Amino acid sequence: MIRVLQCVNDMHRAGLETMLMNYYRNIDRTKIQFDFLTHRPYKSDYDDEILSLGGRVYYAPRLYPQNYPKYFKWMEQFFKNHPEYKIVHSHIDAMSYLPLKAAKKAGIPIRIAHSHNTSIDRDFKYFLKQYFRMKINSVTTDFCACGEEAGRFLFGNVDYTVIPNAIDxxxxxxxxxxxxxxxxxxxxxxxxxxxxxxxxxxxxxxxxxxxxxxxxxxxxxxxxxxxxxxxxxxxxxxxxxxxxxxxxxxxxxxxxxxxxxxxxxxxxxxxxxxxxxxxxxxxxxxxxxxxxxxxxxxxxxxxxxxxxxxxxxxxxxxxxxxxxxxxxxxxxxxxxxxxENSPYNIKQAHLILENYYLDMMHREEQ
Structure with a gap:
């Protein structure tokens, strides 16, 4: 079985999180299992369901700039304790640079950045996020996006795979x-x-x-x-x-x-x-x-x-x-x-992500 570490902010009921759960409920969990690395120190709405489906939930330090030294130290120890992860799939847009950088240092062979937006929130980390956006390709092996515009925004001209935001x-x-x-x-x-x-x-x-x-x-x-x-x-x-x-x-x-x-x-x-x-x-x-x-x-x-x-x-x-x-x-x-035949129907779309992971693992094993 492949265990994929999904990196998120938290697993409350929001768009990205609900999309992930739609895929998680429908993939063949005898072949692929999702675990979730969150960046909030609290339990989220979907945590109990994740556990019931056989997944795990981990709580990393928050991604505040003053926390970065603590964060990378925590991530270094995390990957030492969990050598089972060969795929890290991060969904926090430009901030994905941080967990993927830690994953690269730990030697994780498949590091996926997933773009879910076409711009950046103008919060106190805005300029840092712009910097991370420019650097993200340097720590990423594979690229995903919810759509064409989102992919171009975060990754530029590199090849990326569109994973539809599918629903039940x-x-x-x-x-x-x-x-x-x-x-x-x-x-x-x-x-x-x-x-x-x-x-x-x-x-x-x-x-x-x-x-x-x-x-x-x-x-x-x-x-x-x-x-x-x-x-x-x-x-x-x-x-x-x-x-x-x-x-x-x-x-x-x-x-x-x-x-x-x-x-x-x-x-x-x-x-x-x-x-x-x-x-x-x-x-x-x-x-x-x-x-x-x-x-x-x-x-x-x-x-x-x-x-x-x-x-x-x-x-x-x-x-x-x-x-x-x-x-x-x-x-x-x-x-x-x-x-029934819509690309946004999870009953068909889950095969896109399922085959994506299986193909990557096959690539690594060759």
Whole structure:
């Protein structure tokens, strides 16, 4: 059996983490087993499921600059204690330079960097991340990306393999019965529901989403905005909602394990992100036959639904509102037959990653 060490920040319910779990649940675990190296000192949402599937979870020091000497010392000892790892697969974009550098020093033969984005968060590590982005190819043997734009952003002109952000499509097919009871549970009756799923962060551009919604209420006051997720901008976003007097109109639902059902309760999905890779939530929303409005910073390759449109971030709020209002007239339907052969269907896509690992191990053994 091949044990693959997946390097992540943590395993809470977010896009990248959910994508990894989709693959983990579907690969042949008699051939390939996932273990997870996290960089947070706490248990995450998916940890118990990982353990139940035969995986392991390790907790490395946080990747703060002041921690780097401690981190590399910890990683050196970790790889000495775990000689079973021949594949390290890192999913933390430019920061993957750090665990992959440690893996290279330890002599790990297969070191995979996986790009999940097309830009970098402007946090206190922004300039360090730009430096690591320039250096990442020097510590990496193999390259993966969620899409073409994400691959070019992190790796430049090197060859990389696209691993689709695949999902269990059966959980997301539109179901009017689920819609009815989920809306009742949320105390929603005839309101038009605009939805968003994503970390409450700079990247997702919630401030602009709130501005769009606030003005949309002027033409359709019988509307509600559902925000699913948590993040570092949560208090700032809640203050904006309060300042606009929208507390009764905006529902903060936090992290949820019923996101597939929450899509059913929505009427349109709006994502005005500053940057994205191929967003898992965008895939999920389209499989739910939700009309979707994405910013032009979301890669076009995510689109497969007929009800998906892209809007320039520099366009007026009126432009966004016109599309959302047009979506109010669209009917949703049960479209399972159109989903079975999609590249985003995990039932087929898991073979891409499974064969990728098997081929690499075969290459090393020759």
């Amino acid at each position: 499509t059966s959980k997301f097919v539109y179901n009017p019965i689920v819609r009815e009871y989920k809306r009742k549970e949320l105390n929603i009756s005839n309101e038009f529901v605009i939805g968003h799923v994503g970390r409450l962060s700079y990247q997702k551009n919630h401030k602009f989403l709130i501005e769009i919604f606030n003005q949309y209420l002027q033409i359709n006051p019988c509307s509600i905005l559902l925000l699913v997720g948590v993040g570092e901008k949560e208090e700032e976003i809640k203050k904006q909602v309060s300042d606009l007097g929208l507390e009764e109109k905006v529902k903060f639902l936090g992290n949820r394990d019923d996101v597939n059902e929450l899509y059913q309760a929505m009427d349109t999905f709006v994502m005005p992100s500053f940057f994205e890779g191929v967003p898992v939530v965008g895939v999920e929303a389209q499989f739910s036959d939700l009309p979707c409005v994405f910013s032009n910073k979301v890669p076009k390759e995510v689109k497969f639904g007929k009800k998906t449109e892209f809007v320039d971030l520099d366009a007026s709020i009126t432009t966004w509102i016109d599309i959302i209002e047009k979506n109010r007239k669209l009917e949703r339907k049960f479209v399972v037959s159109e989903l």
